[in-house]
Amino acid sequence: xxxxxxxLLTTRDWLLADGATGTNLFNMGLxxxxxxxxxxxxxxxxIRALYRNAVNAGxxxxxxxxxxxxxxxLKLHNAQNQVHExxxxxxALGREIADAAGRPVIVAGSVGPTGDIFEPMGSLxxxxxxxxxxxxxxxxxxxxxxxxWVETISxxxxxxxxAEAAALAGMDWCGTMSFDTAGRTMMGVTSAQMAAMVExxxxxxxxxxxxxxxxxxxxxxxxxxxxxAGTERPLIAKGNAGIPKYHDGHIHYDGTPELMGEYAVLAxxxxxxxIGGCCGTMPEHLKAMRAALENTPRGPRPTLELISEKxxxxxxxxxxxxxxxxxxxxxxxxRRG
Numbered sequence: 637x638x639x640x641x642x643x644l645l646t647t648r649d650w651l652l653a654d655g656a657t658g659t660n661l662f663n664m665g666l667x668x669x670x671x672x673x674x675x676x677x678x679x680x681x682x683i684r685a686l687y688r689n690a691v692n693a694g695x696x697x698x699x700x701x702x703x704x705x706x707x708x709x710l711k712l713h714n715a716q717n718q719v720h721e722x723x724x725x726x727x728a729l730g731r732e733i734a735d736a737a738g739r740p741v742i743v744a745g746s747v748g749p750t751g752d753i754f755e756p757m758g759s760l761x762x763x764x765x766x767x768x769x770x771x772x773x774x775x776x777x778x779x780x781x782x783x784x785w786v787e788t789i790s791x792x793x794x795x796x797x798x799a800e801a802a803a804l805a806g807m808d809w810c811g812t813m814s815f816d817t818a819g820r821t822m823m824g825v826t827s828a829q830m831a832a833m834v835e836x837x838x839x840x841x842x843x844x845x846x847x848x849x850x851x852x853x854x855x856x857x858x859x860x861x862x863x864x865a866g867t868e869r870p871l872i873a874k875g876n877a878g879i880p881k882y883h884d885g886h887i888h889y890d891g892t893p894e895l896m897g898e899y900a901v902l903a904x905x906x907x908x909x910x911i912g913g914c915c916g917t918m919p920e921h922l923k924a925m926r927a928a929l930e931n932t933p934r935g936p937r938p939t940l941e942l943i944s945e946k947x948x949x950x951x952x953x954x955x956x957x958x959x960x961x962x963x964x965x966x967x968x969x970x971r972r973g
Contacts, residue, residue, distance in 0.1 A: 639808050640782045641742045641842060644696065645870060650904050650929055653874055653912025654690035654698040655922050657746070659889070661686065661701070663918075671713040673705045676725040683726070687733040691741055693919040694926030697910065698734075698741070699785050700726040702776060703748035706768045720775040727779025744785035744810065745776030747798060754793045762797055769801030777805050786811035787847050787874075790822040792833055803839045810910070812847040812872050815858045819955025826956040827861025834869065845872030848914045851879045852891065852899040853947040856906060857940060857955050863907040864957070870909035875899060877916035879948075889916025896921040897928030898946050905935045906943075 644651060661672050664682045676683055683701050690698040705723045707716040715722070723745070730743040750768055752760035773784055784807050786798040795811060802809040813821050813830055820826055825833075827846070834844050844867075846858045855875035862871050878891025891899075896913060903911045911929070913921055944950060 655917030693922035723775025731780035745781035765797035773805035784809035818952035831865035843870035847874035873903040873908035893924035900925035
């Protein structure tokens with residue numbers, strides 16, 4: 637059985653995903669500290685606009701406004717009993733926009749981390765994580781999401797729990813981790829380790845990769861790590877629009893549309909099939925990315941030198957793969973010590 641994303645992947649050699657959810661909603665008036673998922677019920681027209689703006693900018697895939705829609709995260713807002721409804725509506729609004737697009741557009745049900753730490757360091761068990769992700773997945777499925785989109789995961793245990801929940805819900809899925817500490821996730825996973833983990837899952841994702849992290853350069857280096865691991869599975873690159881900086885009391889990302897266009901082409905040439913933006917990525921960035929992908933002939937696989945020249949330097953001397961020396965080794969040791 638194939639779904640809409642599987643079919644699209646057979647006909648295209650790249651797909652454009654969407655940009656930021658939070659950045660765009662904050663620009664619409666969402667207050668810091670509020671749960672974006674509540675807007676699915678309270679401000680549905682703004683959520684429709686979020687989705688529509690991505691589609692109009694050229695996205696083939698957009699993520700639902702459900703990143704923090706699990707019971708653990710929603711409990712912080714006393715909304716843990718609304719998991720199914722908030723996720724269902726997030727997907728239903730997306731289905732409405734995608735079906736009106738006039739071309740195939742994928743509604744990807746966003747599933748972010750629980751925010752809890754696994755045993756023995758924390759209290760989260762595998763069974764509880766699966767239960768929370770499954771509840772969220774069923775809501776997204778009921779609303780009409782094409783696939784689940786697990787994102788910004790740091791712990792391999794959480795990635796595996798989300799994979800199991802997708803199987804329980806009978807849904808295909810994609811899954812990205814966030815590499816932000818010297819090329820590793822917060823829990824120490826390297827690109828090579830993630831690529832190996834994905835292939836050992838009972839129900840591996842349709843596509844996997846990286847999102848968020850530090851900046852486009854670092855994410856590109858992680859992408860190169862996936863390619864070097866020899867995976868044949870479609871790869872996802874969803875990098876931030878530059879580096880976050882405080883400006884007049886607000887976080888501002890310094891990546892221009894032109895920079896994100898360069899990033900999109902480099903990501904495609906490096907081996908990514910699904911390319912999008914994360915924090916700071918606005919519709920104008922997506923339009924530039926779409927134009928660059930359509931108008932720039934495919935080139936050779938970029939070197940790390942070319943990536944740093946085009947997108948800026950890397951934030952650390954190593955990505956944690958290969959020789960385990962330098963900042964990656966030191967920071968990993970401090971984190972686990």
